[in-house]
Amino acid sequence: MSLLKVEGLTTAFKTSRGEITAIEDVSFTLGEREILGIVGESGSGKSVTALTIMGLLPNPPARVASGEVRFDGKVLTRLSDTRMQKVRGSGIAMVFQEPMTSLNPVFTIGEQLMETLRAHERLSPRAQRERAVEILTRVGIPSAAQRLGDYPHQLSGGQRQRVMIAIALSCRPRLLIADEPTTALDVTIQAQILDLLMDLRDEFGMAIMIITHNMGVIAQTADRVLVMYAGRIVEEAPIEALFERPTHPYTRGLLECVPSLDQDRARLAAIPGTLPDPARRPRGCRYAPRCALRIEACTTAIPPLLGIEAEHAAACIRAIPA
């Protein structure tokens, strides 16, 4: 039984130019203790997918146009906001991209951690404090007991992200969604935070959904990967298959963009063109305008996600099953 099951999820936004779909027909599952990577460019719909699962998009303008999200036997997309509050933080927790702005500047980190505990569990003030110190120590904040009274501006970016992770883990969620958790951090801190997330997965037995545009982060952490482009999943594969046999031309393009030490190239590779405007997406395959393998048929219908090998699927009519 999967922990999270997303089926045919479409999220639409009202805009001055009419309703625009940010993600379309997104379906995937996530098992217990699994790390699922979602990769794609900015604007591909990764974050909207995560925020829809969390029920954090403002409605209006956003609404779930079709599909559903099932988590732990509950259909989240049908829960009232009050009942969704109970899921947020304790069932599914989330860590965001910007550690500098994700913590409230006017409250101490201890308060921001303990108020999460208070929202979901009945604990004495002393027990809250103990749990806060314990979890802060676990995520690598030195002398945590003394840091409870610190304000966010007194911490570095890496430390703030550790605090964010501590807050997310404080009520032992079964799923952690990490939306670009390391993008704003420098490279050494990045590696430390990713290691921490992997360790915590083993220790807490939770599943992780990690959203990134960085193939290196995916390679380091994920068990399975979804590649998103212009609001749709274009390829889904276990990590080895994705790196060894990337099938969708977009995935291949992304992998070619990753610089490597043994490449003797003066310039970094890049996929020509840009993401289509969500209001004026091409009729057929969204990637067709930028695709080197494009044929006539690509521009007539959206290609469905079809299996290529076990657990490996791609939405491309030029993909030849192995």
Added chain:
Amino acid sequence: MTRLVLRRFASALPILLMVSLITFALMRLVPGDPSAVIAGLSATPEQIAAIRADLGLDQPWPVQLWRWYAGLLHGDLGRSLLLGQPVVEATFLRLPVTLALSAYALVITLLFGLIAGIIAALRQNSWVDQAAMLAAMLGISVPSFWLGLLMILLFAVNLHWLPTGGYIAFTDDPLGWLRTSTMPAISLALLQAGLLARITRSTMLEVLRQDYIRTARAKGLPRHLVIFKHALTNALIPITTVIGITVSLLISASVVTETLFSIPGIGQLLTQAVLNRDYPMVQGGLLIVTALLVLVNLIVDIGYALLDPRVRYDTA
């Protein structure tokens, strides 16, 4: 925090000096002579000249200024030419009236301004929002003296619910104070409440878009904590500045309101003093009011530091 307070007190000195210079110069630049007022209509030029000499007004300006400052340094603000009372005494007799009225108006401002602003922000673009903002715009645009007159006509002249004017001290009769102060306080507060509502709305909207609000929601906090704890505490930081300005504006606006409702406050006192060219009263009274406003701003700055830990540490 102590350093913040000390620094603000130090910066108050040049402000007080400037205000004293400006009022001194302005009073002497406008035509008119207190001696003529004191002497009365039937006085001969010789009598007026004698009074001028008696008051020291025949001296050159620098000498007059020097004498005034010398008195100030001794804690002596002089005597009112008209009332014959010491300026300090006259001012402190009237000040509680104005302060009580301003405090009442401030309470109305905060109550309506904050609540309307918060509700409008939470229901952005709904009819509630539009109605609140229309009311706020109306409050800002309607001149307070005109509104005061309308209220007098309706509640005092036609309905006889409230007196047309006059004043009863709170310490004498709280209910009487409420009856005499409510209309003046409302007419004072309306403009300020409208401004505060608009600023509260835009500040709340700005804060509600912040990442930490999303974090608070992602943690599963109930809505009232997200709004009143996480959003409002941050929104109050800029709003506090506005409240500080509001207090200053309320005190200066009392000049018109007190005259309209015949309330014996500092506004009425100073209006009379200006009209009669009561130099020491105007100079001294304004200096005391300025010192009061500096104090209000200091309190605002302390409020700032209490609300925002970043300010607290920067000035520690």
